[in-house]
Structure formats: C-alpha cells, structure tokens
Amino acid sequence: MDLTALLGDIEALVSCESPSSDPAALARSTEVVAALGERRLGAAPERVAVDGRIHLRWRFGNGPRRVLVLGHHDTVWPLGSLAAHPYGISDGVLRGPGCVDMKAGLVLAMHAIAGLPDRSGVTLLITCDEELGSPTSRELVESEAAGCAAALVLEAAATGGALKTQRKGVSRYRVRVHGRAAHAGLEPERGVNATVELAHQVLAIAALADPARGTTVTPTLLTAGASENTVPAAGEVAVDVRVGDAAEQQRVDTAMHALRPVLPDATLEILGGPNRPPMEASASTSLFARAVEVARDLGLPEPAAASVGGGSDGNFTAGIGTPTLDGLGAVGGGAHADDEHVLVAGLLPRAALVAGLITDRLRA
Template structure:
C-alpha cells in the first residue's frame, strides 16, 4: 500500500509555493476581475491534474469553476471557495511570509490552503496511478464570503447528484472536523419617525434613532447561549444633523442558531418586533440565509468513516463544530452526507493574524487522497 503521508510530505515545498501563488492572487468576493484571475489559474492547475474543467459565468461575481474527474454522478462533491474578505491591496500591507512552521497572508487559511490540498491530492493520485473510488467533482466558487448568493443553486444541484460531500473548509485550530455548524440569518431593520427642529419643535418629532435604541436592546437580549443562539446588531446609521430630530435610522442584524426549529422561532420573533414610541414605524427585511448543519446521521456517519480511514494513515480525527457557516450547511440541509473542515489546520480566519500550519498541508492532502480512494 502506498505511503500517502510520506509521498505528500515530500511535496511540502511545492504545496507552500502553490499557496504563495494563490495568496498573491488577491480575490475579494466583490471584485469580479480579481476573482476571475484566480479562478482561471486554479482551472489550469486542475487541468494539469487531469480534470475536465467548466466555467459557470457570473455577472457580479467571479466565474465559478467546476472540475471533474471521471464523470459527474453518484460521486464525491468537493466544495472550496476562492474568494476572500480582503480587498485588493491588502497584500502590500501584509505580504506573504513564512515564519517557522507557519505561513501568513490574507486568505491563506480561509480558504486558499484548502484549494492547495485539493489540487495536490488529485494530482498526486494521478502521478501514483491511483483512481478515486467514485467520480470526483470539485466546485470552486467565488462568492462564499458574501453568502454564496450566486453559487447556492449550483451547490445544491451538484449535491443532489452526489453520494457524499466533502466541504474543504479550514479545520478547527485543534484540527477537528466539523459535524455541526450554526445557521445564519441577516436582517435590515429601519425605523421611521418624524423629522422636526430639535430646538423649536422638539416635541413634534419622533426620533427614529431612539426607536432603534429600544429595538437594539430587545435584539441583543434575544441571545441565549444555552440554546446556541446569538443575535448581534453589528451596524447602525441614522439622522442627518444634530439639530434635526432624525426621521429615519437603520440597523443590520446577524443571527446564528443551532437548529432549524430555532431558526424558524427566531425569524418569527424578529419579524414580530413592534415599535415602542407612539407614531414610530418599523420596516423589517431579511431572514434566514444559511440553514444550520445539525449534528446527526448526515454528518456523524461520514465522520465515522473518515475517522476509520484516518486511523489507517495514523491520523487521529476528532469532531467539533463552529458558529460560522459554510457551503456545507446547504448540502447537509438537503440530507446529503456531508463532511466539513477537511482543510488544513491554522487560525485567525478574517483577521490580520491569519496563518496556516505548514505541516498540516501534506497531512490533509494525504487524508483527502485516502478518503477519495478508500471510501
């Protein structure tokens, strides 16, 4: 039996170099031209690994990329996003660097190192003459960091034809895979009051900011850590001048829940908010955006199989979860077996301290190669 760990360990330098190239191809979700550049670069690497490549054109976001090995039915679906939260130019402020066994750079951990793992694993299998046990489809999307707005239908369509989904998102900092993730909701709440002169006619005004102050306290009070529910008012804007009673104010709200039942309950609760001030009005827009990936057979059965295969390689896998959502939320909600967190180990996603542990790159490539051939 091929020693996959040794094989990929010998390619650590190649993996680090590929990661550097991907990090230096800055690719914020909101910059189509930049996202298209990295999508085409990854397409070339996938072709070198033997894939048939198809682009799914987009107007607003980068073109999504489908890479297939050996057909497209009843097989493995791998999910990986190429977009980041960092604008073009961030690299000048925080250039790529390696310190000891850590690689740093915007987007390195979330999620470009995962693309390196996928490309290296599939190229390695080809060089070793090993075939995956099922057809493999990899969907590299370019809008995950903004909610997979354009790629969700594609993700769900591909998942419906798959036997199992591997969501190659970063592992937890301790290396755990993810058998649950919270679902998300996004809301925009606008308060409408009445403008008036803040001095001469103060009593005639209805202060929209004051109304939202009441609503912010209500919303923040809905957080329930025992249920795993959090509500965060993360943005607020209102008014025009200090000498005018503000007629309009707005907040944006983030919701996280562990179960679909809780998502329904919280959606009804938030949409049921009523004004406090006489004469004020509320407009509530939005709702659930990603369903929860609930811990259950859909996630635990693939984890059990992965743990068995990992043990054959001498890799001990543990299970965990995350308050952050991924595209695996969509596939698990469809009832398709989903294994998440197969990317490399690191920490600091969306932070200036983001890094990847370099030794985890070949280890995760070996694990993915084993999953694809022994599942």
C-alpha cells in the first residue's frame, strides 16, 4: 500500500466537512466518499436512501455475504470547523476535524479492500447518521450484518491502538415536566413549579447509576421556564445512560419509566429508551483471537483489547449475534475534541491488519 495515496485520500475526506445535522454538507461529503471509493475499488457504490438520507454500499461478488466492513462519514464538527482546525500533518501527527472519528478509518477500509486478491463476499457499508444514533441506518446495518462471519468496524482504535472488544450499551431519555404557570411575585403558590419538580427528578435519575457495575446514568441538558418572573410551567432534562449488559439496560429502562411526580398536580412524560444494545465481550472473543494470529503472521505487534463506554454501529451488529470486532480504524486520539489526531506511523500497519483479517474470515 502507498502511504502517500492514503494521506491524500484522508485529506480529501477531512477537507469536506460533514456535520450530521447539515443535509447539504452531508450530500457533498457523500459524493466525495462515493467518488473516492469508486476510484479505489473500481466500482460505484449503491446509494441506499432511507428517510431522505443516503448511505453508501459496495457489495463484491455474487455469493453469500461473509464479511461486513462498516463505517460512517458524518461527524460532530459544525460547518466552518476547518477554519479553526485545518487539515495538516506535523511531526508524524495528522490533524483535522473528523480525522480519527472516522474519516481515516474509511480510507483504511477502502485501501485494505482494494488490495485483496479476492473480494467476493465482502460488503463495505458507509452510513451518514451514526453520530446521531443511526436513526435511519440501524436496520440497514443489521440487515447487512445478518449471517456474516464477521462485522469489522473501522472506528478509531482505543488508547495505544487497542482493538475495541466490548462497548457499553446506550440509552437516551428526555424527561418532560408539566406544571402550571403563575406570577412569581404576586401568587407563586398558585403555580406548579416545573423547575422544582425537575430538581426532584434529576436527583432520582442520578441515583439509578451503579458504579460497581459500570452503569452511568447522567442528567445532561436541562431547560425550564419562559421568563424570570414566572413560575415555570414546563421543563425538560435529557438523560444519557451507559450500561455493560442487557440486564442493566432493562433495569434502568424500567426504573426510568416508573418515575412519578413529587409535586401535587405536576405530570411527567418519559420519552426515549435503549438506543444501542451492549456489545458484550462474547461477541468479539473469536474475532479478537483471529486478529492476534493475523498480526503475528504479518509480523505486526500483537494488538491489545479494550472495553470502552462509547457506542458505535458495532453494538447493533453484535446485538443480532454477528461476531464483531471494533476499533480497527486509525490509531490516534482526541475524538470530538480540539486535539483530534491520527498517528501517521500507524496507518499502513492498520491497513495491513484489516486486509489480513478480512482474508482470514473469507477463508473461514
């Protein structure tokens, strides 16, 4: 593989901004990704439209689907981020918004597949809404993974280049409080204060966490009220939940929907629920063992395994029973942050590992 070509392709993707919530920017990025894939893979992708979003799929060969290679091109970075965080390479470190999460991973996937002696049975799927929780692509991801011997997720590596063998499940909620407005100075007693009710609910929600089991339940964005001199009639809090196993996800979900108002005449709405099932260690055990063997055969350092709190589309592939290995993308760090970066020295070894692992699973 050619490092210069790899870097040029990463620059092309990073230089085309693709915030998840900007349809026009995503459309431009989709065309850049499609053109790059067509050039490297020698075939145009299928454009799969779901609820107005376009996902890209390359299927090779006419036989059964054996290996799904998975990634996304949307990012959390707002349009204009390149002005403050321009693409560049200095002292072996590549920087730019979305470089490690996960545009470098997409390029690694394309180059790894392009170099295969036989691609028959390989599917490359690149989605555009993963950072939103994959609302339009989840069914597509699951259908493409069904029956495969392996789902290889090109999300960024964990610390030190470790492969991600376990991910927490993710649940997301919005708790809405309905109270009653009143003048805060003249007759506050006639109101039902949504802010006070939210305070009670926030404490109850936070108490659902279980640190011993690695379960986090975090109230995040909170809003309430319409003016400074009015008893708030409505309010809302968002809740982020991360769990290590399905039983914990169900426990928290049951408890969230069992919340009840504390103040007389206040009412609650509990919206949301589990978004991604846990990717438990059992989903990756066999694939991780194969990755270790492939690395040895290629003369590469033996990869380490890591359990992480963030979710990915690998949670979905693991959730339907497909053996899944994540974190096969670029080695670097700082995802979603100002110091997002990729270590250039890790690109060629990673591409070789991905290509070797695909070949290994095609032969299984």
